[in-house]
Amino acid sequence: MTDAAPRRGRGRPTRTQTEAGPATRDRILDAAREEFSARGYEKTSVRGIAKAAGVDSALVHHYFGTKEQVFEAAVEGAMAPALGAPETIVDGPLDGVGERLTRFFFGVWENPTSRTPLLAIVRSAVNNDTAAAVFRRLVAAQLMRRIAARLDALDAPDAELRAELAAAQLVGAAMLRYVIRIEPLASADIERIVAAVAPVVQGHLTNP
Structure with missing residues (x-):
């Protein structure tokens, strides 16, 4: 009997996601700039940025943290x-x-x-x-x-x-x-x- 794979904690990106590397990070930043441009800071959300980048919200938090930190990186x-x-x-x-x-x-x-x-x-x-x-x-x-x-x-x-x-x-x-x-x-x-x-x-x- 094989051991069950360890469960991923809620809200944490998978290993595959985190190993996506610089290309994924750049894609998130590009999506963030588009979202901030179209919606402004207040109406932009981490979830919206993640959806535009084609990733999970947890991955945005993994790379950048809060919405303010995403904005700072984009700026x-x-x-x-x-x-x-x-x-x-x-x-x-x-x-x-x-x-x-x-x-x-x-x-x-x-x-x-x-x-x-x-x-x-x-x-x-x-x-x-x-x-x-x-x-x-x-x-x-x-x-x-x-x-x-x-x-x-x-x-x-x-x-x-x-x-x-x-x-x-x-x-x-x-x-x-x-x-x-x-x-x-x-x-x-x-x-x-x-x-x-x-x-x-x-x-x-x-x-x-």
Whole structure:
């Protein structure tokens, strides 16, 4: 007589599911971005994300935990292109850093491939306090701190405030152009926008 197979605890993913690996995790994240984009943060559920990804809800919890943690992972992945500015942009000469940073940031938004997930995330952040807190935390960690550290190394006064003001200028302009779509900003030529915003960003970072 053979021993019976051990029973799987309720709510725990099967071994086959957990061994699915990175492809399954990525599929869950893709489904999460679609759900957050279509429904917003409040109306999106872990069950809905799991159904869209073709997995059990327990597997979503296994990889990410709570809905907030799923959202944070989705945000981080979507925002990575916009917040992960190359070292040559952040650590290059301070002269021209405003233009380099502005051109890079809007370049990500102008790319349809990266703009779609960004829009999904930002729309959720606009309408929900929890989503907004996640968005702020990631912007602070991945963009502002890098810039502030660069300024601090050069003994610039109020480095954190300067970095926050620069980030506010960039994120605010992106919100008005791509999310709220206020005219004429929404349809203005991108080079005109870069030319107008870059000196302001530069001023926040380097003016006395």
